[in-house]
Amino acid sequence: MTIAPVQRSTSLGSSAWTDARLILALEEVVEKELDRHLKVAKEWMPHEFVPWSRGRDFPGVLDGEAWEPGDSKVTPLGRVSLVVNLLTEDNLPSYHHEIATMFGREGAWGTWVHRWTAEEGRHGIAIRDYLLTTRAVDPDELERARMSHMSEGFASDNAHSMLQSVAYVAFQELATRISHRNTGHYAGCPLADQLLAKIANDENLHMVFYRNLLKAALEIAPDQAMRAVADVVTDFRMPGHGIPGFERAAAQIALGGVYNLRIHHDDVLQPVLRHLKVMEIGGLGPEGLRAQEELGVFLDGLDAQATKFDERQAARLARVAARKQ
Ligand SMILES: [Fe+2]
């Protein structure tokens, strides 16, 4: 599809960039990124990561064996984290609704929305199959948590802004990647690690797609895009924040080193911001400059907070080690 040459907001005036115009202006970039994505995304089979031979019937119609915590050697941290990751993936119908409403279902945008949804779909399928065949978690509890979480649905914090939506998913896909990857490291099961590495690879390609889109947005509408990045970064929360017992699980996940402030700052926010050279972008108008400044102040504060968290964590681990001696 050919569109009119993109004009820079400096000559156009940033207020001219409505969501509808941005979606049109970015369609060519979406087309290019979609092509690149389809070339690099390798087909993989979720069922190959599921140890079907280890599966056993559960009580009920098949009169199988009731679940017991000792059925699996997956670590307590791995179990908590796998459940949070799975329930987050489970809310895919709501995420699809949100991005299809924002980006549309036509043209390259629509092709991306559907392809992305299909790729995300296998994450929940694979993790659930793995958890049920290995009996890593209580299946009744898991099902009740899924029902409760999906019944709440998910509403994007950024549905009012196309640029904020793009900025959010760029960071969120990387956050999800890191969360899956670290869960694999701490799960105590080589197969879970392999499966989660595969899923994390998908999430990484999603991040690259959205990050490149955000790069283009920063070029065509720098002030508005800078504002969007600042707003998203300063008010970021994980997509699974509505999961029953999320706060408690998130605290365990933070203490266990799967996902915490340090990881959020160093492995999620900074890589995207550095890649896009967000703090070095020049030629901004007053609104863009203000947003860039706010972002800098926020990142410094977050870094300091993360250092405090690290210190408390180190002290806690030292106390635990001393008690063991
Ligand atoms: Fe996913």
Ligand SMILES: [Fe+2]
């Ligand atoms: Fe993803």
